[in-house]
Amino acid sequence: MARTEVDRCPGVLSVHQAADGGLARVRLPGGRLTPAQLDVLRLAAAELGDGRLELTSRANVQLRGLAADGPRELSDRLFTAGLLPSIAHERVRNILASPLSGLDEESRYDVLPLAAALDQALCARPALAELPGRFLFALDDGRGDLTDLHADVHVRALDEHSALLCIGAYATQVDWPSVPDLMLDAAQSFLALRDQEWRIAELAGGAEQIFRQLGLQPSETAAPTTVSATAGVHGSALVVTVPLGSLTQEQAAALTQVAPEIRITPWRSVVVPATARGLQDVGLITTPNSLWEGVTACAGRPGCAKALADVRADATRLMPEMERDGRRVHWSACERRCGKPGGLFVDVVSVADGYLVDGERV
Numbered sequence: 001m002a003r004t005e006v007d008r009c010p011g012v013l014s015v016h017q018a019a020d021g022g023l024a025r026v027r028l029p030g031g032r033l034t035p036a037q038l039d040v041l042r043l044a045a046a047e048l049g050d051g052r053l054e055l056t057s058r059a060n061v062q063l064r065g066l067a068a069d070g071p072r073e074l075s076d077r078l079f080t081a082g083l084l085p086s087i088a089h090e091r092v093r094n095i096l097a098s099p100l101s102g103l104d105e106e107s108r109y110d111v112l113p114l115a116a117a118l119d120q121a122l123c124a125r126p127a128l129a130e131l132p133g134r135f136l137f138a139l140d141d142g143r144g145d146l147t148d149l150h151a152d153v154h155v156r157a158l159d160e161h162s163a164l165l166c167i168g169a170y171a172t173q174v175d176w177p178s179v180p181d182l183m184l185d186a187a188q189s190f191l192a193l194r195d196q197e198w199r200i201a202e203l204a205g206g207a208e209q210i211f212r213q214l215g216l217q218p219s220e221t222a223a224p225t226t227v228s229a230t231a232g233v234h235g236s237a238l239v240v241t242v243p244l245g246s247l248t249q250e251q252a253a254a255l256t257q258v259a260p261e262i263r264i265t266p267w268r269s270v271v272v273p274a275t276a277r278g279l280q281d282v283g284l285i286t287t288p289n290s291l292w293e294g295v296t297a298c299a300g301r302p303g304c305a306k307a308l309a310d311v312r313a314d315a316t317r318l319m320p321e322m323e324r325d326g327r328r329v330h331w332s333a334c335e336r337r338c339g340k341p342g343g344l345f346v347d348v349v350s351v352a353d354g355y356l357v358d359g360e361r362v
C-alpha cells in the first residue's frame, strides 16, 4: 500500500497542535515508570498542560493543552528525568512488553529487562532513527496478551531459553541472547525494503523478505490470544483500572507513592505491586467487573477539532445504562476511531445527530 500522507505521529519534540493546545506523547518502553518519573510527568501536566496524564493504547503517556513554550520546558524536564534518552530516536522507541511479566504464574520468561536492553540497543543504531513513528516492537512473555496489538516485530517466549520471532503470519524459534539484535536487524531490513510504508504489514511479501535477509527460515504460525488481565490482584501485582485512561493529578500523585515501579499497560490500566494501598480513595479501580473495565474513548471535544461530541462526558453519562457482553467498549467522536483497542470491541461512534453502536443507530 503506497502512503501519500506524512507520518505525523506526535512525540515530545514533534508536538501535535490539537484544538486544545500542544499534545506531546512520551514513549515508555515496556510501559515502565519509576515513581519519581511519574511525578515529573504529573508536575509537567499541572504546570505546562491541562493537568491530566492520558494513557495510550501503546502504553505511553500523553500531555495535552501545552502552551507555545510548553514543549521546550517539557523536553528539558524529561531529559533530566531519563525519559528522553535519545533526541533522534524519541518517536521510534515503541516497545511493548507483557505488563505482568515476571509477576504472576502465566509468565514463562521475564521480558521487562529485555525491553530496556532493546531500547538501549535501538537508540545506539543511528539508522533506526528513520523508522516511522508507528513501527512497533512487542515482547510477549508467552501468555499471548500482545497478539491483538499487531506489532511489526513480535517475540513470544517459549521458555527461559528460547522464543518465537514473529513477523506477520511467520515465525521461527530463536534463543534469547540473539533476540535484541534480530529484532533490530528486522527493523533495519524493513527500512531498506520500504518506500513510503509505515508498517511491515503494508509491504507486499514484507515478512518473507525480511526473514530471508536475516538468513532465517520461518514457517506460518497462528499466534495464541489471551485477553488482558482484569483489575485486581494477579500474583504479586495489582492491576488498576483508570477510568477512560485519564489520570487526574490526585490519582497520579497516589501512584507516585507506589514503589519500586509503575507499569502502564496497552489497555490504559496500570500495574503496581499487590501491596499498594489507598488507590480506590482517589477513584482508581482495584477490583474486577467495574463499569470502567475495558472502556476507552478518544479525545473528543474540546481537544480535537474533528470531534462531533464530547465523548468522554457522554461515556461517563451513558455507560451506566449500557449493556455489556464481555467485549471492550471504545467511544469515538468521529469515524477515525483514534485509540481504538486491538481485537473485538463495541464500537460507539458519534455521528451528526447521535451515536452508532456497532453500526446501529441508538
Ligand code: SF4
Binding pocket: 298, 299, 300, 304, 305, 306, 307, 308, 332, 333, 334, 335, 336, 337, 338
Ligand atoms: S477519533 Fe476523531 S474526534 Fe476522536 S481524536 Fe480521533 S480525529 Fe479526533
